[in-house]
Amino acid sequence: MNEMSVNGEWRSSKVSTGTTIIAVRYDGGVVIGSDSRASMGEEYVSSRVINKVIQIHDKIFCCMAGSLADAQAVTNAVIHQLSFHSMQMDEPPLVQSAAAIMRSFCYTHRDELSAGFIVAGWDRKRGPQVFQVSLGGMIVEQEFTIGGSGSTYIYGYADAKFKPGMTREECLTFTTNALSLAMDRDNVSGGVVHLVIVTEKGAERQLIPGNKLPVLQRLA
Protein backbone atom coordinates (compact mmCIF):
# COMPACT_ATOMS: atom_id res chain seq x y z
CA MET A 1 0.00 0.00 0.00
CA ASN A 2 1.61 3.25 -1.02
CA GLU A 3 0.62 6.80 -0.08
CA MET A 4 -1.32 7.35 -3.24
CA SER A 5 -3.66 4.45 -2.77
CA VAL A 6 -4.34 5.47 0.80
CA ASN A 7 -5.22 8.99 -0.33
CA GLY A 8 -7.56 7.70 -3.00
CA GLU A 9 -5.82 8.83 -6.16
CA TRP A 10 -8.27 6.66 -8.04
CA ARG A 11 -11.04 9.15 -7.34
CA SER A 12 -9.57 11.58 -9.81
CA SER A 13 -8.62 9.04 -12.45
CA LYS A 14 -10.65 8.45 -15.52
CA VAL A 15 -12.31 5.14 -16.06
CA SER A 16 -10.22 2.98 -18.30
CA THR A 17 -10.67 -0.49 -19.57
CA GLY A 18 -7.37 -1.89 -18.43
CA THR A 19 -8.22 -4.91 -20.40
CA THR A 20 -7.48 -8.05 -22.33
CA ILE A 21 -9.18 -8.56 -25.67
CA ILE A 22 -8.60 -11.23 -28.28
CA ALA A 23 -10.09 -12.31 -31.59
CA VAL A 24 -9.21 -15.46 -33.56
CA ARG A 25 -10.24 -16.45 -37.06
CA TYR A 26 -10.95 -20.04 -38.02
CA ASP A 27 -12.28 -21.64 -41.14
CA GLY A 28 -15.98 -21.09 -40.48
CA GLY A 29 -16.03 -17.94 -38.35
CA VAL A 30 -14.39 -15.85 -35.66
CA VAL A 31 -14.11 -16.24 -31.89
CA ILE A 32 -13.96 -12.98 -29.99
CA GLY A 33 -13.25 -12.72 -26.26
CA SER A 34 -12.66 -10.19 -23.52
CA ASP A 35 -12.44 -9.86 -19.76
CA SER A 36 -14.95 -7.76 -17.82
CA ARG A 37 -13.10 -5.33 -15.56
CA ALA A 38 -13.22 -1.52 -15.69
CA SER A 39 -10.73 0.25 -13.47
CA MET A 40 -9.97 3.75 -12.22
CA GLY A 41 -6.31 4.30 -11.53
CA GLU A 42 -4.51 1.14 -10.54
CA GLU A 43 -6.43 0.41 -7.39
CA TYR A 44 -10.17 0.69 -7.86
CA VAL A 45 -12.33 -1.61 -9.93
CA SER A 46 -15.28 0.51 -10.97
CA SER A 47 -17.13 -2.35 -12.60
CA ARG A 48 -16.43 -6.04 -12.51
CA VAL A 49 -18.95 -7.13 -15.13
CA ILE A 50 -18.86 -4.79 -18.09
CA ASN A 51 -19.12 -6.22 -21.55
CA LYS A 52 -16.39 -5.01 -23.83
CA VAL A 53 -17.56 -6.91 -26.89
CA ILE A 54 -20.07 -4.64 -28.61
CA GLN A 55 -22.23 -5.60 -31.54
CA ILE A 56 -21.89 -3.00 -34.27
CA HIS A 57 -23.91 -4.90 -36.84
CA ASP A 58 -25.62 -8.28 -37.16
CA LYS A 59 -22.43 -10.17 -37.80
CA ILE A 60 -19.76 -7.61 -36.90
CA PHE A 61 -18.46 -7.02 -33.38
CA CYS A 62 -15.82 -4.81 -31.87
CA CYS A 63 -13.79 -5.01 -28.65
CA MET A 64 -12.82 -1.90 -26.72
CA ALA A 65 -9.56 -1.11 -25.00
CA GLY A 66 -8.18 2.05 -23.46
CA SER A 67 -10.28 4.89 -22.13
CA LEU A 68 -13.82 3.63 -21.66
CA ALA A 69 -15.46 6.95 -22.48
CA ASP A 70 -13.55 7.37 -25.73
CA ALA A 71 -14.19 3.76 -26.72
CA GLN A 72 -17.92 4.01 -26.12
CA ALA A 73 -18.18 7.33 -27.98
CA VAL A 74 -16.36 5.98 -31.02
CA THR A 75 -18.32 2.74 -30.97
CA ASN A 76 -21.65 4.55 -30.90
CA ALA A 77 -20.58 6.77 -33.78
CA VAL A 78 -19.48 3.74 -35.78
CA ILE A 79 -22.74 1.88 -35.15
CA HIS A 80 -24.66 4.87 -36.44
CA GLN A 81 -22.50 5.37 -39.50
CA LEU A 82 -22.37 1.68 -40.35
CA SER A 83 -26.13 1.24 -40.24
CA PHE A 84 -26.53 4.23 -42.53
CA HIS A 85 -23.91 2.85 -44.93
CA SER A 86 -25.64 -0.52 -44.90
CA MET A 87 -28.98 1.10 -45.80
CA GLN A 88 -27.36 3.01 -48.65
CA MET A 89 -25.75 -0.13 -50.09
CA ASP A 90 -28.91 -2.14 -49.37
CA GLU A 91 -26.91 -5.12 -48.15
CA PRO A 92 -25.08 -6.22 -45.00
CA PRO A 93 -21.82 -4.27 -44.57
CA LEU A 94 -18.40 -5.78 -45.06
CA VAL A 95 -16.19 -6.27 -42.01
CA GLN A 96 -13.50 -4.23 -43.70
CA SER A 97 -15.97 -1.34 -44.12
CA ALA A 98 -16.68 -1.40 -40.40
CA ALA A 99 -12.98 -1.46 -39.66
CA ALA A 100 -12.35 1.37 -42.12
CA ILE A 101 -15.02 3.56 -40.54
CA MET A 102 -13.56 2.80 -37.10
CA ARG A 103 -10.10 3.65 -38.34
CA SER A 104 -11.15 6.92 -39.88
CA PHE A 105 -12.59 8.07 -36.55
CA CYS A 106 -9.50 7.01 -34.63
CA TYR A 107 -7.16 8.66 -37.11
CA THR A 108 -9.08 11.94 -37.50
CA HIS A 109 -9.29 12.43 -33.76
CA ARG A 110 -6.04 10.71 -32.88
CA ASP A 111 -4.85 13.63 -30.74
CA GLU A 112 -7.92 13.60 -28.53
CA LEU A 113 -8.76 9.93 -28.32
CA SER A 114 -7.08 7.21 -26.37
CA ALA A 115 -8.76 3.97 -27.39
CA GLY A 116 -7.86 0.91 -29.43
CA PHE A 117 -10.17 -1.68 -30.97
CA ILE A 118 -10.44 -5.08 -32.50
CA VAL A 119 -13.10 -5.39 -35.23
CA ALA A 120 -14.10 -8.91 -36.19
CA GLY A 121 -16.99 -10.60 -37.93
CA TRP A 122 -18.26 -12.44 -40.94
CA ASP A 123 -19.35 -11.17 -44.34
CA ARG A 124 -20.40 -12.83 -47.55
CA LYS A 125 -17.53 -11.53 -49.65
CA ARG A 126 -14.47 -12.67 -47.66
CA GLY A 127 -15.88 -14.78 -44.86
CA PRO A 128 -14.49 -14.44 -41.33
CA GLN A 129 -12.03 -11.60 -40.73
CA VAL A 130 -10.18 -10.01 -37.83
CA PHE A 131 -8.86 -6.44 -37.91
CA GLN A 132 -6.91 -4.52 -35.34
CA VAL A 133 -7.48 -0.77 -35.25
CA SER A 134 -4.88 0.60 -32.91
CA LEU A 135 -4.47 3.83 -30.99
CA GLY A 136 -3.33 6.26 -33.65
CA GLY A 137 -5.51 4.84 -36.38
CA MET A 138 -3.46 2.05 -37.90
CA ILE A 139 -5.45 -0.82 -39.34
CA VAL A 140 -4.05 -4.28 -39.92
CA GLU A 141 -5.73 -7.57 -40.75
CA GLN A 142 -4.46 -10.67 -38.96
CA GLU A 143 -5.29 -14.32 -38.36
CA PHE A 144 -5.64 -13.54 -34.71
CA THR A 145 -4.92 -10.52 -32.58
CA ILE A 146 -4.66 -9.57 -28.92
CA GLY A 147 -5.02 -6.14 -27.36
CA GLY A 148 -5.29 -4.19 -24.14
CA SER A 149 -2.95 -3.95 -21.18
CA GLY A 150 -3.23 -7.62 -20.32
CA SER A 151 -2.16 -8.68 -23.78
CA THR A 152 1.53 -7.99 -22.99
CA TYR A 153 1.61 -11.05 -20.76
CA ILE A 154 0.23 -13.44 -23.35
CA TYR A 155 2.23 -12.52 -26.45
CA GLY A 156 4.54 -15.46 -25.80
CA TYR A 157 1.67 -17.86 -25.10
CA ALA A 158 -0.30 -16.77 -28.16
CA ASP A 159 2.74 -16.97 -30.48
CA ALA A 160 3.53 -20.45 -29.20
CA LYS A 161 0.05 -21.93 -29.16
CA PHE A 162 -1.65 -20.52 -32.24
CA LYS A 163 -1.70 -22.75 -35.30
CA PRO A 164 -3.44 -21.91 -38.56
CA GLY A 165 -6.34 -24.19 -39.45
CA MET A 166 -7.73 -24.72 -35.94
CA THR A 167 -11.28 -25.96 -35.44
CA ARG A 168 -13.96 -23.97 -33.62
CA GLU A 169 -13.40 -25.94 -30.40
CA GLU A 170 -9.64 -25.44 -30.52
CA CYS A 171 -10.16 -21.70 -31.05
CA LEU A 172 -12.46 -21.52 -28.05
CA THR A 173 -9.90 -23.32 -25.87
CA PHE A 174 -7.09 -21.10 -27.15
CA THR A 175 -9.09 -17.92 -26.47
CA THR A 176 -10.27 -18.95 -23.02
CA ASN A 177 -6.82 -20.09 -21.94
CA ALA A 178 -5.17 -16.91 -23.20
CA LEU A 179 -7.70 -14.67 -21.43
CA SER A 180 -7.42 -16.69 -18.25
CA LEU A 181 -3.62 -16.38 -18.18
CA ALA A 182 -3.73 -12.64 -18.85
CA MET A 183 -6.37 -12.06 -16.18
CA ASP A 184 -4.18 -13.90 -13.69
CA ARG A 185 -1.19 -11.64 -14.27
CA ASP A 186 -2.69 -8.24 -15.13
CA ASN A 187 -4.24 -6.50 -12.16
CA VAL A 188 -6.51 -4.36 -14.33
CA SER A 189 -8.00 -7.32 -16.18
CA GLY A 190 -10.32 -9.76 -14.49
CA GLY A 191 -13.86 -10.82 -13.71
CA VAL A 192 -15.62 -13.07 -16.20
CA VAL A 193 -14.86 -14.00 -19.77
CA HIS A 194 -17.24 -12.77 -22.46
CA LEU A 195 -17.12 -14.80 -25.67
CA VAL A 196 -18.82 -14.25 -29.00
CA ILE A 197 -18.69 -16.70 -31.89
CA VAL A 198 -19.68 -15.25 -35.28
CA THR A 199 -20.36 -17.50 -38.24
CA GLU A 200 -22.40 -17.38 -41.41
CA LYS A 201 -25.45 -18.35 -39.38
CA GLY A 202 -25.15 -15.49 -36.92
CA ALA A 203 -23.65 -14.59 -33.58
CA GLU A 204 -23.67 -16.63 -30.38
CA ARG A 205 -22.71 -15.20 -26.98
CA GLN A 206 -21.17 -17.17 -24.13
CA LEU A 207 -20.17 -16.17 -20.63
CA ILE A 208 -17.66 -18.04 -18.48
CA PRO A 209 -17.82 -17.03 -14.81
CA GLY A 210 -14.56 -16.47 -12.94
CA ASN A 211 -14.74 -19.70 -10.99
CA LYS A 212 -15.19 -21.81 -14.13
CA LEU A 213 -12.14 -20.47 -15.93
CA PRO A 214 -9.38 -22.96 -16.77
CA VAL A 215 -6.60 -23.02 -14.18
CA LEU A 216 -3.37 -23.45 -16.06
CA GLN A 217 -0.77 -22.94 -13.35
CA ARG A 218 0.75 -26.07 -11.92
CA LEU A 219 3.16 -24.76 -9.38
CA ALA A 220 2.61 -27.44 -6.77
Added chain:
Amino acid sequence: MQGSNCDYGGSKGLKMGTTIIAIEFDGGVVLGSDSRVSAGETVVNRVMNKLSPLHDKIYCALSGSAADAQTIAEIVNYQLDVHSIEVDEEPLVCSAATLVKNISYKYKEELSAHLIVGGWDKKDGGQVFATLNGLITRQPFAVGGSGSFYIYGFVDAEYRPRMTRQESQEFVINSLSLAMSRDGSSGGVAYLVTIDSEGVEEKCVLGNQLPRFYDPDIMEPSKAAKV
Protein backbone atom coordinates in the same frame (compact mmCIF):
# COMPACT_ATOMS: atom_id res chain seq x y z
CA MET B 1 31.69 1.51 -22.14
CA GLN B 2 30.07 4.77 -23.34
CA GLY B 3 31.59 6.70 -26.25
CA SER B 4 32.92 10.06 -25.18
CA ASN B 5 31.42 12.14 -27.97
CA CYS B 6 28.08 10.49 -28.24
CA ASP B 7 25.22 10.47 -25.82
CA TYR B 8 24.03 6.92 -25.99
CA GLY B 9 21.48 6.55 -23.26
CA GLY B 10 21.68 9.87 -21.49
CA SER B 11 23.25 9.91 -18.09
CA LYS B 12 21.53 6.67 -17.14
CA GLY B 13 24.14 4.54 -18.86
CA LEU B 14 23.81 1.14 -20.45
CA LYS B 15 20.66 -0.81 -19.81
CA MET B 16 20.32 -4.51 -20.26
CA GLY B 17 16.73 -4.58 -21.39
CA THR B 18 16.73 -8.26 -21.24
CA THR B 19 15.09 -11.61 -20.77
CA ILE B 20 16.41 -13.90 -18.06
CA ILE B 21 14.95 -17.10 -16.77
CA ALA B 22 15.96 -19.80 -14.29
CA ILE B 23 14.25 -23.08 -13.46
CA GLU B 24 14.84 -25.90 -10.98
CA PHE B 25 14.64 -29.48 -12.12
CA ASP B 26 15.15 -32.69 -10.22
CA GLY B 27 18.88 -32.65 -9.62
CA GLY B 28 19.88 -29.15 -10.72
CA VAL B 29 18.99 -25.85 -12.32
CA VAL B 30 18.96 -24.35 -15.80
CA LEU B 31 19.62 -20.63 -16.26
CA GLY B 32 19.08 -18.81 -19.54
CA SER B 33 19.46 -15.32 -20.95
CA ASP B 34 19.46 -13.38 -24.19
CA SER B 35 22.50 -11.38 -25.28
CA ARG B 36 21.46 -7.82 -26.10
CA VAL B 37 22.78 -4.71 -24.33
CA SER B 38 21.13 -1.49 -25.45
CA ALA B 39 21.85 2.16 -24.80
CA GLY B 40 18.75 4.08 -25.79
CA GLU B 41 17.92 2.77 -29.22
CA THR B 42 21.34 1.42 -30.09
CA VAL B 43 22.44 -2.12 -29.47
CA VAL B 44 25.93 -1.72 -28.09
CA ASN B 45 26.64 -5.41 -27.53
CA ARG B 46 24.75 -8.17 -29.30
CA VAL B 47 26.61 -11.12 -27.79
CA MET B 48 26.84 -10.32 -24.10
CA ASN B 49 26.69 -13.31 -21.78
CA LYS B 50 24.47 -12.29 -18.90
CA LEU B 51 24.98 -15.47 -16.92
CA SER B 52 27.73 -14.71 -14.48
CA PRO B 53 29.39 -17.21 -12.12
CA LEU B 54 29.25 -16.46 -8.41
CA HIS B 55 30.96 -19.68 -7.43
CA ASP B 56 31.73 -23.10 -8.93
CA LYS B 57 28.16 -24.30 -8.91
CA ILE B 58 26.28 -21.03 -8.39
CA TYR B 59 25.46 -18.64 -11.22
CA CYS B 60 23.41 -15.49 -11.46
CA ALA B 61 21.48 -13.94 -14.35
CA LEU B 62 21.85 -10.18 -14.77
CA SER B 63 19.23 -7.66 -15.82
CA GLY B 64 18.57 -3.94 -15.47
CA SER B 65 21.47 -1.51 -15.47
CA ALA B 66 24.52 -3.29 -16.89
CA ALA B 67 27.00 -1.57 -14.59
CA ASP B 68 24.99 -2.14 -11.43
CA ALA B 69 24.33 -5.78 -12.19
CA GLN B 70 27.92 -6.61 -13.05
CA THR B 71 29.22 -4.84 -9.96
CA ILE B 72 26.84 -6.70 -7.67
CA ALA B 73 27.92 -9.98 -9.23
CA GLU B 74 31.61 -9.15 -8.78
CA ILE B 75 31.20 -8.13 -5.16
CA VAL B 76 29.16 -11.20 -4.29
CA ASN B 77 31.70 -13.41 -6.08
CA TYR B 78 34.39 -12.01 -3.79
CA GLN B 79 32.25 -12.27 -0.66
CA LEU B 80 31.34 -15.87 -1.47
CA ASP B 81 35.00 -16.77 -1.91
CA VAL B 82 35.81 -15.40 1.53
CA HIS B 83 32.78 -17.08 3.08
CA SER B 84 33.59 -20.42 1.53
CA ILE B 85 37.14 -20.31 2.90
CA GLU B 86 35.84 -19.37 6.34
CA VAL B 87 33.40 -22.27 6.56
CA ASP B 88 35.76 -24.59 4.69
CA GLU B 89 33.17 -26.00 2.32
CA GLU B 90 31.16 -25.20 -0.79
CA PRO B 91 28.76 -22.30 -0.17
CA LEU B 92 25.02 -22.81 -0.20
CA VAL B 93 22.89 -21.27 -2.97
CA CYS B 94 20.80 -19.48 -0.38
CA SER B 95 23.97 -17.89 1.04
CA ALA B 96 24.79 -16.51 -2.39
CA ALA B 97 21.23 -15.25 -2.82
CA THR B 98 21.31 -13.66 0.63
CA LEU B 99 24.52 -11.80 -0.19
CA VAL B 100 22.94 -10.50 -3.41
CA LYS B 101 19.82 -9.52 -1.51
CA ASN B 102 21.84 -7.65 1.13
CA ILE B 103 23.45 -5.43 -1.47
CA SER B 104 20.23 -4.96 -3.46
CA TYR B 105 18.31 -3.97 -0.36
CA LYS B 106 20.92 -1.75 1.28
CA TYR B 107 21.47 0.28 -1.90
CA LYS B 108 17.99 -0.05 -3.37
CA GLU B 109 17.65 3.68 -3.99
CA GLU B 110 20.87 3.89 -5.99
CA LEU B 111 20.91 0.58 -7.79
CA SER B 112 18.70 -0.54 -10.60
CA ALA B 113 19.43 -4.19 -11.25
CA HIS B 114 17.64 -7.47 -10.77
CA LEU B 115 19.64 -10.65 -10.35
CA ILE B 116 18.22 -14.15 -10.39
CA VAL B 117 20.47 -16.57 -8.50
CA GLY B 118 20.51 -20.26 -9.36
CA GLY B 119 22.77 -23.14 -8.45
CA TRP B 120 23.29 -26.52 -6.90
CA ASP B 121 24.49 -27.41 -3.42
CA LYS B 122 24.76 -30.60 -1.41
CA LYS B 123 22.11 -29.67 1.12
CA ASP B 124 19.08 -28.77 -1.02
CA GLY B 125 20.02 -29.69 -4.59
CA GLY B 126 19.01 -27.33 -7.36
CA GLN B 127 17.54 -23.99 -6.21
CA VAL B 128 16.41 -20.76 -7.84
CA PHE B 129 16.10 -17.50 -5.90
CA ALA B 130 14.61 -14.21 -7.12
CA THR B 131 16.03 -11.04 -5.53
CA LEU B 132 14.03 -8.23 -7.07
CA ASN B 133 14.36 -4.87 -5.28
CA GLY B 134 15.85 -6.43 -2.18
CA LEU B 135 13.46 -9.25 -1.44
CA ILE B 136 14.56 -12.86 -1.52
CA THR B 137 12.25 -15.69 -2.42
CA ARG B 138 12.84 -19.25 -3.53
CA GLN B 139 10.71 -20.23 -6.52
CA PRO B 140 10.46 -23.27 -8.77
CA PHE B 141 11.27 -20.94 -11.65
CA ALA B 142 11.81 -17.20 -12.08
CA VAL B 143 11.76 -14.83 -15.04
CA GLY B 144 13.07 -11.29 -15.19
CA GLY B 145 13.95 -8.36 -17.41
CA SER B 146 11.86 -6.35 -19.84
CA GLY B 147 11.21 -9.34 -22.07
CA SER B 148 9.77 -11.38 -19.23
CA PHE B 149 6.39 -9.58 -19.38
CA TYR B 150 5.63 -11.11 -22.75
CA ILE B 151 6.15 -14.66 -21.57
CA TYR B 152 4.33 -14.65 -18.22
CA GLY B 153 1.34 -16.31 -19.83
CA PHE B 154 3.53 -18.87 -21.58
CA VAL B 155 5.55 -19.88 -18.54
CA ASP B 156 2.41 -20.01 -16.35
CA ALA B 157 0.79 -22.40 -18.80
CA GLU B 158 3.82 -24.49 -19.69
CA TYR B 159 5.52 -25.02 -16.36
CA ARG B 160 5.04 -28.44 -14.83
CA PRO B 161 6.69 -29.52 -11.60
CA ARG B 162 9.43 -32.16 -11.74
CA MET B 163 10.50 -31.75 -15.37
CA THR B 164 13.59 -33.58 -16.55
CA ARG B 165 16.85 -31.85 -17.42
CA GLN B 166 16.09 -32.03 -21.14
CA GLU B 167 12.55 -30.66 -20.71
CA SER B 168 13.82 -27.81 -18.54
CA GLN B 169 16.36 -26.79 -21.17
CA GLU B 170 13.66 -26.81 -23.85
CA PHE B 171 11.36 -24.79 -21.60
CA VAL B 172 14.10 -22.17 -21.18
CA ILE B 173 14.98 -22.02 -24.88
CA ASN B 174 11.33 -21.74 -25.96
CA SER B 175 10.63 -19.00 -23.43
CA LEU B 176 13.71 -17.01 -24.43
CA SER B 177 12.89 -17.37 -28.11
CA LEU B 178 9.33 -16.10 -27.66
CA ALA B 179 10.44 -13.16 -25.53
CA MET B 180 13.24 -12.22 -27.89
CA SER B 181 10.85 -12.11 -30.83
CA ARG B 182 8.48 -9.70 -29.06
CA ASP B 183 10.72 -7.50 -26.91
CA GLY B 184 12.75 -4.88 -28.74
CA SER B 185 15.31 -4.81 -25.95
CA SER B 186 16.02 -8.56 -26.03
CA GLY B 187 17.65 -10.44 -28.84
CA GLY B 188 20.81 -11.94 -30.26
CA VAL B 189 21.72 -15.43 -29.09
CA ALA B 190 20.52 -17.49 -26.16
CA TYR B 191 22.96 -18.52 -23.45
CA LEU B 192 22.18 -21.53 -21.29
CA VAL B 193 23.91 -22.81 -18.17
CA THR B 194 22.93 -26.16 -16.64
CA ILE B 195 24.21 -26.92 -13.15
CA ASP B 196 23.94 -30.26 -11.36
CA SER B 197 25.92 -32.43 -8.98
CA GLU B 198 28.36 -33.40 -11.75
CA GLY B 199 29.26 -29.87 -12.81
CA VAL B 200 28.36 -26.99 -15.07
CA GLU B 201 27.45 -27.15 -18.75
CA GLU B 202 27.46 -23.93 -20.76
CA LYS B 203 25.71 -23.71 -24.09
CA CYS B 204 25.06 -21.04 -26.67
CA VAL B 205 22.16 -21.31 -29.11
CA LEU B 206 22.63 -19.06 -32.13
CA GLY B 207 19.84 -16.81 -33.37
CA ASN B 208 19.07 -18.88 -36.45
CA GLN B 209 18.94 -22.10 -34.44
CA LEU B 210 16.33 -20.85 -32.00
CA PRO B 211 12.88 -22.42 -32.31
CA ARG B 212 10.51 -20.42 -34.48
CA PHE B 213 6.83 -20.01 -33.77
CA TYR B 214 3.88 -19.10 -35.92
CA ASP B 215 3.87 -15.40 -36.77
CA PRO B 216 0.33 -14.09 -37.15
CA ASP B 217 1.57 -10.90 -38.77
CA ILE B 218 2.82 -12.70 -41.83
CA MET B 219 -0.11 -12.93 -44.20
CA GLU B 220 -0.01 -13.62 -47.93
CA PRO B 221 -0.29 -10.23 -49.64
CA SER B 222 -2.98 -11.43 -52.00
CA LYS B 223 -5.22 -12.44 -49.10
CA ALA B 224 -5.00 -9.21 -47.16
CA ALA B 225 -7.88 -6.79 -47.43
CA LYS B 226 -7.17 -3.48 -49.09
CA VAL B 227 -8.36 -0.75 -46.78
